[in-house]
Amino acid sequence: MNRIYMDHAASTPVHPLVAEEMLRVMTGTFGNASSVHAFGRDAKRIVSAAREKIAAAIGAKPHDLVFTSGGTESDNMALFGAAHARVDRGRHLLVSTIEHHAVLHAAERLTEQGFEVEYIPVDVRGRVDLDWIREHTRPDTTLISVMYANNEVGTVQPIHEIGAFAREQGVWFHTDAVQALGSLAVNCGELNVDLMSFSAHKINGPQGIGALYIAPHIKLPAMLHGGNQERKRRAGTENLAGMAGFAKAVELAVSSLEERHTDALRLRRELLEGLQAAIGEESFVVNGDPEHTLAHVVNISFPAVGTETMLMNLDMEGIAAASGSACTSGSLETSHVLRAMNLPEKVLNSAIRFSFGLGNTSEEIETVVKKIETIMARVRIKS
Ligand SMILES: Cc1ncc(COP(=O)(O)O)c(C=O)c1O
Numbered sequence: 001m002n003r004i005y006m007d008h009a010a011s012t013p014v015h016p017l018v019a020e021e022m023l024r025v026m027t028g029t030f031g032n033a034s035s036v037h038a039f040g041r042d043a044k045r046i047v048s049a050a051r052e053k054i055a056a057a058i059g060a061k062p063h064d065l066v067f068t069s070g071g072t073e074s075d076n077m078a079l080f081g082a083a084h085a086r087v088d089r090g091r092h093l094l095v096s097t098i099e100h101h102a103v104l105h106a107a108e109r110l111t112e113q114g115f116e117v118e119y120i121p122v123d124v125r126g127r128v129d130l131d132w133i134r135e136h137t138r139p140d141t142t143l144i145s146v147m148y149a150n151n152e153v154g155t156v157q158p159i160h161e162i163g164a165f166a167r168e169q170g171v172w173f174h175t176d177a178v179q180a181l182g183s184l185a186v187n188c189g190e191l192n193v194d195l196m197s198f199s200a201h202k203i204n205g206p207q208g209i210g211a212l213y214i215a216p217h218i219k220l221p222a223m224l225h226g227g228n229q230e231r232k233r234r235a236g237t238e239n240l241a242g243m244a245g246f247a248k249a250v251e252l253a254v255s256s257l258e259e260r261h262t263d264a265l266r267l268r269r270e271l272l273e274g275l276q277a278a279i280g281e282e283s284f285v286v287n288g289d290p291e292h293t294l295a296h297v298v299n300i301s302f303p304a305v306g307t308e309t310m311l312m313n314l315d316m317e318g319i320a321a322a323s324g325s326a327c328t329s330g331s332l333e334t335s336h337v338l339r340a341m342n343l344p345e346k347v348l349n350s351a352i353r354f355s356f357g358l359g360n361t362s363e364e365i366e367t368v369v370k371k372i373e374t375i376m377a378r379v380r381i382k383s
Pocket of ligand 1: 069199208
């Protein structure tokens, strides 16, 4: 069976040129970047080149980037770092309800440590309300954290506006740009953002490497203590091949942004039009914000079929899609994102996320549509 991968928001295939670059580094350079000899200097050059390449692609200065092990660590570093760095100003944080658990669970931990976290609600399309943020920002608010684009429904947030407001108030602004990088223009200098999280494996780079952008005026306490790497902001011997691969992935993603966007829009349109023709528009609902969305993430509910049933049936047909729901003790928990959007129960419990990327074709979309049609017919007969 030919398998079809439509779960690029979870992780992506490594681009062949990224793999080539990583292999070049792994087989050619094995020194420790902290060593003073020539092997160490070679390693250091790779770290610096990767940092410079990524910084240039996202409008940052090389020193503003700290390499991390991925989006989770970047989000944790931003939240814990900012909260603890600013206790003189206060202990109040605003965090959106639809953040990734890397932010939400960090926020929960901060609450246990005596911080006060208020959760920014979203509308039915998953957008935060700027007026709500304005009304709930206080003199003791230290950080606002709102993701650039959501991983489950693709909704893109008004980052520029939130950032401008936060700057005006002297509140630091963190945005999780893990899903946005490679899909939306990311320019750290222009976005009014103080802290921005990135991850390589969402853009055809390797797993286990990411970065946190830290604006020049911000000082965060380190979370990992040890050597002097990353200008003492994150100790640990550098992941040379990961950094080189990440840099290559960013270069490829940013230079092909328009092409990727056009491809994703086409696949999205073909999926939705195909479903309309095959099962009728009354049989499904698209969740999210059609005006402000990542092109490559489409969250669709098929109210006649539960999420788990649809996912399992798709998997049996060789199609990989996702639900935003976490699997706890063998059963699916409803997605906190869809719940925050206040969607009806039937829509909540039948949502499937399709996300496109490298390698997906129109023929695959046709197959997916046909298989969904078959699955729906089979499930309808049974029920
Ligand atoms: C929006 C968002 N933030 C953070 C993460 C975590 O990134 P990583 O898998 O690199 O730790 C993900 C990954 O699913 C994500 O989608």
